[in-house]
Amino acid sequence: MGIKEQVYLSSPVFLQNLLTTVYGYQLQRERYGSAYQKRFQELLAKEAHPLDVEADQLKRLNTFLLFCRQHSPYYKTLFAELELQLPLQHVSDLKQIPPLEKETLRQQIESIRTDLEAPIIGKTGGTTGKSIQVRYTKEDMQIRMAHLDYFKATHGVRKGMRRISFTAQSLVSEHQKTPVYWRKNRALNQLLFTVKKISPTTMTDYLRAIDQFDPESIDGLPSAMIELAYHAKREGIELQCRPHAIFPTAEMMTSTERHLIEEVFHGPVFDQYASSEGAPIVAECRCGQKHLHHEMGIIELEADGEVLVTSFDTHGTPLIRYRVGDRMTSSGKMCPCGHPGPVIDSIDGRKRGYLIKPDGQKVFESQLSSLVKVLPNSVERVQYIQNSERDITFLYIPDWTRFSWEHEQQLYRFLKTLLGADMQVSLRAVQEIPREVSGKTLLVKQMMT
Structure with a gap:
């Protein structure tokens, strides 16, 4: 446990709320700068003026590959060994580059990293337990946030609305006696709930706090939402909140669990997929279908459904054809929402043991x-x-x-x-x-x- 965490956990609750808000303002400055504004406006503009997706993706891909050759020692050497001719003529030419395995990324991460300042660390343990730490530039993180906020905006949720988030962070000291298992981030109008204190004896307190806050959106780990929903059903607790949308992340849900969350919390669920390493975002549209945000990168599906990701917004630790460890299936069908890409039918590999x-x-x-x-x-x-x-x-x-x-x-x-x-x-x-x-x-x- 670091010194900052020790100071936080030893502080009284009112001071923990203040520290949470101060940290929220720090994240706000980090995540909502000029790169965020530019990308968010681009995403809004494409609704009125649709792009040639294939041409746009090829242009972004070539820009990213040229960057990797110039700034990453690993890719500079690899491209030379492959005699890779840039720019590529077609997106399919990307297959000339061999997949990047997790173990290769872990062992050679110093040479894969670029010479850019990339102070933001993305950490993942994953469902396989393999440890990876990658780095993002501030601009990378801002672009990812722009896509995440755009996804939410398509479902009626705007930045600054009352928001509840379920997190695995240690928000509450082990020695705390009062049943207050949440902290307020006033910078983002957000109430953070730690999943580490959810138990049969605390769930009613959680549900009361949710209703009192009356969230306009709910996001975070669905395991917490599911446990609370089952408790509400068992105890006959009827919530009064009516969020515009619920955005689970990082874990699998069954269709039964999804319907349970929607019934108890009185809001529609819209799923999303990304990764701590930096995979492009896949998000659910208003028609209930999942689509890739093509501006963020390329997802290739191998014969067995295993996913290779090339992420255009990983300028600290570049990912090209990275075997992220998950599987997807795609029928190739198009969606009536108008999204130009094929529907991703399922995302496998996100377990909930x-x-x-x-x-x-x-x-x-x-x-x-x-x-x-x-x-x-x-x-x-x-x-x-x-x-x-x-x-x-x-x-x-x-x-x-x-x-x-x-x-x-x-x-x-x-x-x-x-x-x-x-x-x-x-x-x-x-x-x-x-x-x-x-x-x-x-x-x-x-x-x-």
């Missing part, structure tokens, strides 16, 4: 995957095994060229903070984490019967 604490609280993958984000690419892969109600084994594969025993101490402290004093946690460094019969490596493995 969890550990169960003795008090019944579920700790979902979205929280568990955040553990390896604190380390500087020094762990190759991790797995949580729940052996019993109070017994967790944590397996990790260290990269001994980067790993130190201080990192193991960091991991242990993080685990105890996340899981609580009642859980017995044992850490074990291993050379390999076994795959399942399906060939997948799980982040969470439940052994309780």
Whole structure:
């Protein structure tokens, strides 16, 4: 735990709200600058003046590839070895470049990074537990925010509206006694709810706070929304809020769970897909179909549905044909909303496994995957095994060229903070984490019967 987090968690609630708001103003300056305004206006303008998508995407692709050759040592060498002729004549010519594997990105990330100032770190643990840290320029982040806000605007939600967000962040001290599991970010008119305190004994407090705030939009981890919705149904709690839209992210929902969220929170759900590494955004339109934001990059689907992403807005750590680890399916059908690209029918790979604490609280993958984000690419892969109600084994594969025993101490402290004093946690460094019969490596493995 860093010094800033220690100071925050040791502060009284009113001061935590103030610190959350101060941080919100910092994010606002970082995310809503000139690059944001320019891209947002471009997205609005295309509604009145549709673009030639293929020509626009090819132009953006060539600009990005030329940038990579000039600023990234890895791509400069790779393009020379391939004798790649730029600019490309067709988007399909991108296949001349071999896919970028996660392990290649992790091991060679210093040479893949560019010489630009890129102070924003994107951290991911993913559902496979592989640790990656990438960097964005401020302009990259602003462009991503412009696309995210444009997506929300198409569903009637504008920046500054009352917003509730479910986050895996540690907003609340373990020692807090008062049932206030949310913090106010006045800079963005946002109420942040930590999912780490959701349990059978706290859910009614969460629901009351949601109704009192009366959000115009809800976003964040759907696992929290689903748990609260089931609780509301069990307890006969009828919410009065009527949000314009609900935007889950990062986790899978079944159609039943989606309908449950819509019924309990009284708002339509619109799904989205991106990644901490910087994959282009795929978002749901008003017709309920998912589309790629083509201005952000290219998504290729291999024969088995595995996704390769080329993201035009990754100028700190460029991604070209990056195997992100997810799968998608596309029927090739077009959508009546008028979007020029094919419909993406499903996005697979976003799971929702969890550990169960003795008090019944579920700790979902979205929280568990955040553990390896604190380390500087020094762990190759991790797995949580729940052996019993109070017994967790944590397996990790260290990269001994980067790993130190201080990192193991960091991991242990993080685990105890996340899981609580009642859980017995044992850490074990291993050379390999076994795959399942399906060939997948799980982040969470439940052994309780």
